Amino acid sequence: MKADIRVALVGNPNTGKSTLFNVLTGLNQKIGNFPGVTVDKKVGYTTLPDGRVAEIIDLPGTYSIYPKSQDESIVFSVLADKHNAHTPDLVVIILDASNLKRNLLLYSQVADLKIPVVVTLNMMDMAKKADIDIDVNLFAKKLGVPVVPISARKNEGTAALKNAISFANKFAFQEDSIDVNTIAPELVAAIQQELNIDNPYLALQLAHQHETLKFLTPEQSDRIEELEKEHSFHSQKAQGQETIARYAFINDLLYDTVKKPLTAQGETHSNKIDKILTHKFFGFVIFFAILMFMFQAIFSWSSYPMELIGDAFVWVQDSLHHTLPPGPLTSLLVDGIIAGLSGVMVFIPQIAILFAFISILEDTGYMSRVTFMMDKLMRKVGLNGKSVVPLIGGFACAVPSIMGTRTIENWKDRMITIMVTPLVTCSARLPIYTLLIALVVPNRNVWWVFNMQGLALTGMYVFSLISAIVVAWVFKFILKGKERGYFIMELPVYRMPRWNNVIFSMYDRSKAFVFQAGKVIIAISIILWVLASYGPGDRFAKIDQKFSKPQYTQHMTPDSLSRTISSAKLENSYAGVLGHSIEPVIRPLGFDWKIGIALITSFAAREVFVGTMATIYSVNGSAEKMQSVYQKMKEAKNPDTGQPVFTLAVAFSLMMFYAFAMQCASTVAIVFRETKNWRWPAIQFAYMTVLAYAASFIAYNLLR
Amino acid sequence: MRLSQLEVGETGIVKEFTDLEMSVKLMEMGCLPGEEIRIERVAPLGDPIAINVAGYQLSLRKREAYTIVLQ
Numbered sequence: 001m002k003a004d005i006r007v008a009l010v011g012n013p014n015t016g017k018s019t020l021f022n023v024l025t026g027l028n029q030k031i032g033n034f035p036g037v038t039v040d041k042k043v044g045y046t047t048l049p050d051g052r053v054a055e056i057i058d059l060p061g062t063y064s065i066y067p068k069s070q071d072e073s074i075v076f077s078v079l080a081d082k083h084n085a086h087t088p089d090l091v092v093i094i095l096d097a098s099n100l101k102r103n104l105l106l107y108s109q110v111a112d113l114k115i116p117v118v119v120t121l122n123m124m125d126m127a128k129k130a131d132i133d134i135d136v137n138l139f140a141k142k143l144g145v146p147v148v149p150i151s152a153r154k155n156e157g158t159a160a161l162k163n164a165i166s167f168a169n170k171f172a173f174q175e176d177s178i179d180v181n182t183i184a185p186e187l188v189a190a191i192q193q194e195l196n197i198d199n200p201y202l203a204l205q206l207a208h209q210h211e212t213l214k215f216l217t218p219e220q221s222d223r224i225e226e227l228e229k230e231h232s233f234h235s236q237k238a239q240g241q242e243t244i245a246r247y248a249f250i251n252d253l254l255y256d257t258v259k260k261p262l263t264a265q266g267e268t269h270s271n272k273i274d275k276i277l278t279h280k281f282f283g284f285v286i287f288f289a290i291l292m293f294m295f296q297a298i299f300s301w302s303s304y305p306m307e308l309i310g311d312a313f314v315w316v317q318d319s320l321h322h323t324l325p326p327g328p329l330t331s332l333l334v335d336g337i338i339a340g341l342s343g344v345m346v347f348i349p350q351i352a353i354l355f356a357f358i359s360i361l362e363d364t365g366y367m368s369r370v371t372f373m374m375d376k377l378m379r380k381v382g383l384n385g386k387s388v389v390p391l392i393g394g395f396a397c398a399v400p401s402i403m404g405t406r407t408i409e410n411w412k413d414r415m416i417t418i419m420v421t422p423l424v425t426c427s428a429r430l431p432i433y434t435l436l437i438a439l440v441v442p443n444r445n446v447w448w449v450f451n452m453q454g455l456a457l458t459g460m461y462v463f464s465l466i467s468a469i470v471v472a473w474v475f476k477f478i479l480k481g482k483e484r485g486y487f488i489m490e491l492p493v494y495r496m497p498r499w500n501n502v503i504f505s506m507y508d509r510s511k512a513f514v515f516q517a518g519k520v521i522i523a524i525s526i527i528l529w530v531l532a533s534y535g536p537g538d539r540f541a542k543i544d545q546k547f548s549k550p551q552y553t554q555h556m557t558p559d560s561l562s563r564t565i566s567s568a569k570l571e572n573s574y575a576g577v578l579g580h581s582i583e584p585v586i587r588p589l590g591f592d593w594k595i596g597i598a599l600i601t602s603f604a605a606r607e608v609f610v611g612t613m614a615t616i617y618s619v620n621g622s623a624e625k626m627q628s629v630y631q632k633m634k635e636a637k638n639p640d641t642g643q644p645v646f647t648l649a650v651a652f653s654l655m656m657f658y659a660f661a662m663q664c665a666s667t668v669a670i671v672f673r674e675t676k677n678w679r680w681p682a683i684q685f686a687y688m689t690v691l692a693y694a695a696s697f698i699a700y701n702l703l704r
Numbered sequence: 705m706r707l708s709q710l711e712v713g714e715t716g717i718v719k720e721f722t723d724l725e726m727s728v729k730l731m732e733m734g735c736l737p738g739e740e741i742r743i744e745r746v747a748p749l750g751d752p753i754a755i756n757v758a759g760y761q762l763s764l765r766k767r768e769a770y771t772i773v774l775q
Contacts, residue, residue, distance in 0.1 A: 064732045101758045102734040238725050242730040260759075270761070271744065280748045372763050376749040402771050486768055487752055491761040 340525025382476025394424030412481030734758030
C-alpha cells in the first residue's frame, strides 16, 4: 500500500501502545524487518479523515531513547536517520495519563530531536478514576504541540487523534525542554560542524550511540570517537546530567497542569491484589494452580481442533490420491509436502491456546509478578525471573516458548533460556515415550498406587526439567554477557485483559509459526521423501523384479506382498543406505539400522519416529495403529542372536536420545528466526546431539 | 543509610548513588535525588523488592537497591 504520510508510534511499555496500534490499523498490519537488525517491524495503515493514507510504524516500547536492549535501540536509529525508507514524517507519542512523570522523559528526548510530534494522553479513563486532573490545554500550550486525550481500550478519542495526524505540521514547533548546550557544548558544536547537523541534541545522541548506529559510515563513527577523546566526554556522566535536567523540566511542566491525590487509587487497588498474589505461601500456590490449569487447557481444549485438522489433512491426502494420476509427483505432493505440513498444522491449536494464556497473563500484569517471585531462584542457575514462562511453555511446545523469550532484555539470560527450552519434554516426545515405556516397563502397580509405566513417564518429565536447569547453569559460565545483569522492572498496575489484543496475539503468533516453520518443514519433508522413495543404482528395479516372480505373487496376499516390497525398498532407499551407513556410529547405543532410519527421518519432527517405525516394521497406517506397531516392535528379533531388539536397555537408550536430541526442524527454524544467526541453532544442535549420544550410551551400557 | 536497609512500609528520600551505571538506569525510571521512595513489598524468596517511586511501582534487586544512598 502506498502511504501519504509516515507516522511512528513511540511510548513507554505498558502505555497501551499496541492497543492503540491495533485500534488504528485493525487487521491491516504486517510484520517485517528493519534492515540489518533483528527487530520485528510492525507496520499498519489507516485512512485519515481527509482521505490520505497514513503508514503507522509501531516502534518497540522503551523508557528512554538511550537503549537498554536491541529492541529499544531501533527507536533512536529510526528517528535519527533522515535518509531512510522508514524515517517518519511525524511521531505520535503515547503517554500514560495516570503516570505522566516517568512517561514524559521519553517525550522530552524525542521532542528535542525536532521531529514533528503529536502527544496522546492514553488511559484518560484510568486517570479520571484515580482523581488525576490534567489541564490538557495548558499542558499543550506549555509543550507547544497538539495534545489528544484518548482511551485506546474504549476506542475513545481515536477519531480526534486521526484528525490531529492529518493536520500535523511539516515542521517541529515544540518548545525546547532542556538546554543541550549545558551538557557538552564544545563536543556538540564540533560534531554538528563535522557531520553538518543542525540539531544539537541529535549531535549529542550521536556522541552517545555512534558505535551501534548503522547509518553512520565507519569514518564518521571514528571521527566522533576522536572528538569525544579530544573533549574528554564521559557518556554515562553526561546521560545522568541530562536525565536530571529533563526531570527538572518535567517537574516544572507538571506542577500547574496536573493535580493528583497523594496516593493514586489504582495503586492501592493493585496493592491489595499483590498482597495475595505475591504472598510468601499463597503466591506460589496460586502460580502453580494457574500453570496446572494452563496445561490442562492446552492439552484438553486443543485435542478436538487438533483431531479436526488431522482428519482434514487425511481427507485432503485421500482425495488427492484418488483424483490425481498416480506417479512420483503426486506422491511427492501428498506423501511428502502435505504429510509434512500436517505435522506442523496440528500444533496450531496448542500454540494459539498457549499464546492466549501468555497474552492474558502479560496484559493483566500478572506475568511481571511471576518474574518478581521467581527471579532469585532462576538467577542462581544463570537464568532470569522472566525465563520461567518459556520453560513452562516448553512442556507444550518449544516453538512458541522460544518466541516468548523476547520479553527477556538481558542478552545472556535470553540466550540461555533459548538454549535450554528445547530440553523440556514437549508434547511431540509424548507418543515416543508412551510407546517405548509400554514395550519394556511392566504395567504393574508398585507401592499399591503407583503404576510403574506412569512413574517412568513422570520420571522423564522431571528428568527433562533437571537437565534444562543443569545445562543452563553450565551455559552461565560459558556465555560471555556484555551487559551487567540487573532487574530494574516496572510492576504495572493490574488491569483487565484486552480481548482484542489476546486475539491479535493468537493470530499473530500462529501465523508467524505457520509461515516461518512451515517453509523449513516443507523443504525437509521433500528431502526426506526423496531419500525414502529412491535408491541408488538399480536396486529398486531389482526389488520389483524379484517380487514379481510367481513364488511371491502366488503365495502372498497382495496386501502383505506390497508391505514386503515397500519394506525392502525402504531398506534399499537412500534413507535405508544412510541408516546402514550410520549403524557403526549408533551401534554402541544399541541401535540397528532400522532405528537409524527412524532417527534420520525424525530429524524433522520427533513424532515422525512412530510413523517411521510403523513403515519399517511394515505395518500399514500410522500412530493410530499404535497397538500393531507395538506388537511388531515387541516381536522384532535380532537376526544374529535371536534376542528381542527392544530390550530395556535399547528402549531407555532411545528415550534418552529423544530427551536430548534436537529432533525438531521447527525449533531449529524458530531459534534461527529469533537470533537471526545460524550460529545459535548450530551450537544448540551440536550440544544437544552430544548430550543425546552420551546419555544414550550411558543408559544402554548401564542397563545392558 | 541505603535503600536496601529499609523495611517494608518505610520511606526514604534519595540522596545519591554509589554506582554510576546503575544510577543512570535508575534515574531514567524516575528514581532521582530528592524523590521519595517507599518499600512496598519483598518477593517471597527475599529478593527482589518492590518500591513505590514517582507514582508507580518498580521492582529491583537488593544489590541494586544497595547502590541508592538515602538522606
